[in-house]
Amino acid sequence: MDLIKNLQWRYAVKKYSDESVNEDKIDQIIEAINLSASSCGIQPYRLFVITNPEIRQRLGEGSFNAQIHASSHLLVFAGFNKITNDYITDYVEMMEQQRDMENGALNLLKDTLIDYFSTQTPEQNAIWSSKQAYIGLGTALIAAAELKVDSTPMEGFDPKLFDEVLGLSEKGLHASVILSLGYRDSDNDYLASVPKARLPINEFSTKII
Template identity: 80%
Template sequence: MELIKNLKWRYAAKKYSDQLVSEDKIDQIIEAVNLTASSCGIQPYRLYVITNPEARQKLGEGSFNEQIYTSSHLLVFAGFNKITNEYIKAYVDMMEQQRNLETGALKMLQDTLIGYFSPQTTEQNVIWSDKQAYIGLGTALIAAAELKVDATPMEGFDPKLFDDILDLPEKGLHASVIMSLGYRDADNDYLASAQKVRLPIDEFSIKIK
């Protein structure tokens, strides 16, 4: 299985070279994230792809993760602050159009989603959208490995700084998690040649028959 080989190859790169990732590969990673699973299928986060050097330098201020500004690209997974009725209606409308259904064919789904999300607090919505964003993060890591692009998932950043610089609150969003993309600097990254360490499969997984 080629996927297993690629996952054995990948690691969280600490040092990046100056080589840039082609836009074709970046677009493939973006499409993979767009195709990934999300609860109820409503994609409650947005993906920011940042290459601007000045913006990335500002985003990396105070962080121990220099990969924020030394990599080729930076991905910011920005979760929704609120799952609004308007968003649900618009998304269900899009579902009906893409599936060539009559208007109102998915009203039961729409009403169910509105009934579920309407009573929830902003905090509950934020936690839920963050969980969905992490599913997207996992897919991005796998897609990058398939393309032999190095990646570093990161929580070591200042969410408020990201929110302010990217004007996320004005868009009803917040920074959930980030990931850099690029190519490893094998000569200067101490982890590049290190053995991948994982638990033995029979200790990690439990099969109940």
């Protein structure tokens, strides 16, 4: 299975080369993220793809993760601060149109979602949205590995700085997790030649029959 081989190949890159990832591969990774699963299927986060060197230098201020500015592309997964009734209504209407359904055919789903999220606090909404963003992150890691693009998932960043520089708060968003993309500098990355370390499958997983 090529997927397993590609996942064995990938690791969290520490040092990137100067080689850029072509936009075709970036677009494929973005499309894979867009196809990710999300709870209730409503995609409560947005993706920002950043190559601008000045912006990335600013985003990396104070972080120990040089990959923020030293890789080819930086992906920022930004969760919603609140799940609004308007967003649910618009999304459900889009679902009806894409599935060639009558207007109002999914009213039960819409009303159920509105009833549920109206009982949640904005803080609960934000936490839930960030968890959904992590599902997208997982998809991005796998998609990148399939395309032989290196990556580094990161939490070591200043979310308030990201929110400020990218204007996320004004968009009703907050930075949840980030991912750098590029190509490993094998000569200067100490992890490039180190075997992957993982628990034995029979210790990691349990089958209950």
